[in-house]
Amino acid sequence: MILLTGGSACGKSSYAEGLCMAFPGPRYYLAAMRPAGEGGMEKIARHRAMRAGKGFETIERYTGYDHLKLPRRGTALLECICNLTANEMFDERGNITDPVRPVLDGVEALERQCDRLIVITNDVGSGGGDYEPAVREYVRALGEINAALARRASHVYELMCGIPLVLKGELLK
Amino acid sequence: MVLIVGGEGSGKRSFVKSLGYTQADLADGVLDGRPVVFHLERMVFQNPDGIDSLLPELEGKAAVLCNEVGSGVIPVDRDERLGREAVGRLCIQLAQRAGCVVRMVCGIPTVIKGQLP
Numbered sequence: 001m002i003l004l005t006g007g008s009a010c011g012k013s014s015y016a017e018g019l020c021m022a023f024p025g026p027r028y029y030l031a032a033m034r035p036a037g038e039g040g041m042e043k044i045a046r047h048r049a050m051r052a053g054k055g056f057e058t059i060e061r062y063t064g065y066d067h068l069k070l071p072r073r074g075t076a077l078l079e080c081i082c083n084l085t086a087n088e089m090f091d092e093r094g095n096i097t098d099p100v101r102p103v104l105d106g107v108e109a110l111e112r113q114c115d116r117l118i119v120i121t122n123d124v125g126s127g128g129g130d131y132e133p134a135v136r137e138y139v140r141a142l143g144e145i146n147a148a149l150a151r152r153a154s155h156v157y158e159l160m161c162g163i164p165l166v167l168k169g170e171l172l173k
Numbered sequence: 174m175v176l177i178v179g180g181e182g183s184g185k186r187s188f189v190k191s192l193g194y195t196q197a198d199l200a201d202g203v204l205d206g207r208p209v210v211f212h213l214e215r216m217v218f219q220n221p222d223g224i225d226s227l228l229p230e231l232e233g234k235a236a237v238l239c240n241e242v243g244s245g246v247i248p249v250d251r252d253e254r255l256g257r258e259a260v261g262r263l264c265i266q267l268a269q270r271a272g273c274v275v276r277m278v279c280g281i282p283t284v285i286k287g288q289l290p
Contacts, residue, residue: 007243008254009261082247126180127245135246160276161178161261161268163285 001107001117002172003153004164005146011162012120013047016077019172021054023116026074029056030065030110032084047079062087065106069113076114078107081121081149085142096134103145111152119153121146175236175290176267179277185238186211188275188282192289194236204230211238214260221252221259228263232270239264 002019004012020027029051035044051058056077061068065084070076078084081103088099111117125143129136150156155169164171175192177185186199194209202212210216210231217224231237242257268274273287 007241007245007257007261008247009258009265010243011261011265122247123244124246131246139246160285161176161274162265163268163274165276165285 001111001119001149001153002155002157002169003119003121003146003149004157004159005121005123005167006159007123007126010159012122012159013079014050015157015159015162015164016079016118016120017051017054017056019118020056020075020077020116022172023075025055026072027054027056028070028074028076028114029058030068030076030078031058031060032062032065032078032080032087034062034083034087035060063102066102066109068106068109070110073113073115075116075118076110077118077120078110079120081107081119081145082124082142085145086138089138089141090134096137099138099141100144100148104148107149108152119149121149123158174232174234174267174271175273175275176264176271177236177238177275177277177282178241178264180241180244183241183277184280184282185240185277187280188277189236189238192236198235208235209238210234210236213237213239213263214242214256217260217263218256221255224259224263224266228266228270231267237267237271239267 004016006012033040085099085103088102125139156167157164158167179185189209198207198209200207200210202215243261248254273289274285275282276285
């Protein structure tokens with residue numbers, strides 16, 4: 001697994017897609033972002049335009065990746081752990097579930113089904129700290145998940161201004 | 174052009190002065206004849222749709238300093254969200270054009286692209 005982290009608009013998605021193109025197909029784009037709200041729709045439209053013509057099969061799935069069956073082995077790009085964590089943690093009725101195990105089980109299940117798994121996350125812990133308790137708990141859980149994923153990953157890069165900084169492994173591209 | 178990015182108070186201006194620039198060379202969020210511009214993020218937040226028009230002049234600067242604003246929980250507020258995404262996208266374009274990119278942490282510069290002039 002290759003784990004990519006970084007802040008908003010630091011070039012994670014386009015770098016991830018470039019990595020995927022270097023690996024053999026089939027290529028699956030696993031979209032964890034719910035198409036809700038104005039910001040979500042804008043982001044989904046931009047990412048779709050970026051992937052156009054690159055031979056990705058898009059699979060939208062917001063929770064429960066441990067039950068997903070990929071059609072064939074190949075290269076998969078999961079975007080992103082921040083959305084998946086929020087989806088596993090908060091449901092429509094306002095219930096809160098510990099997201100750590102569901103997210104990690106989902107990623108492990110994906111790893112078993114593909115030759116290359118590229119996972120995008122976000123370093124949400126490096127901002128203001130004055131959040132309401134549920135958001136603080138989300139930030140903490142995401143930090144724990146990121147650390148666990150980085151332990152499993154062969155490569156971890158932080159993207160900064162579109163430049164990959166190697167945190168683990170060597171630079172592949 | 175050298176692009177210097179880092180959090181608020183991470184030492185970007187002190188570092189650019191160590192490269193030989195003085196306070197009089199530093200323009201605070203405006204594009205004029207001075208060789209160094211800082212608070213790029215403030216210029217972008219004032220007009221997030223105008224980042225492409227900033228590029229040509231920024232490219233001609235000796236150094237461009239920008240706060241890293243993309244970390245932390247993604248804001249619910251649309252303007253805040255679009256502003257920080259515009260800063261990120263502009264920095265990606267500047268980094269592609271820059272001869273050198275420096276990331277500041279705790280006052281320590283790390284060259285992440287190229288070499289210091």
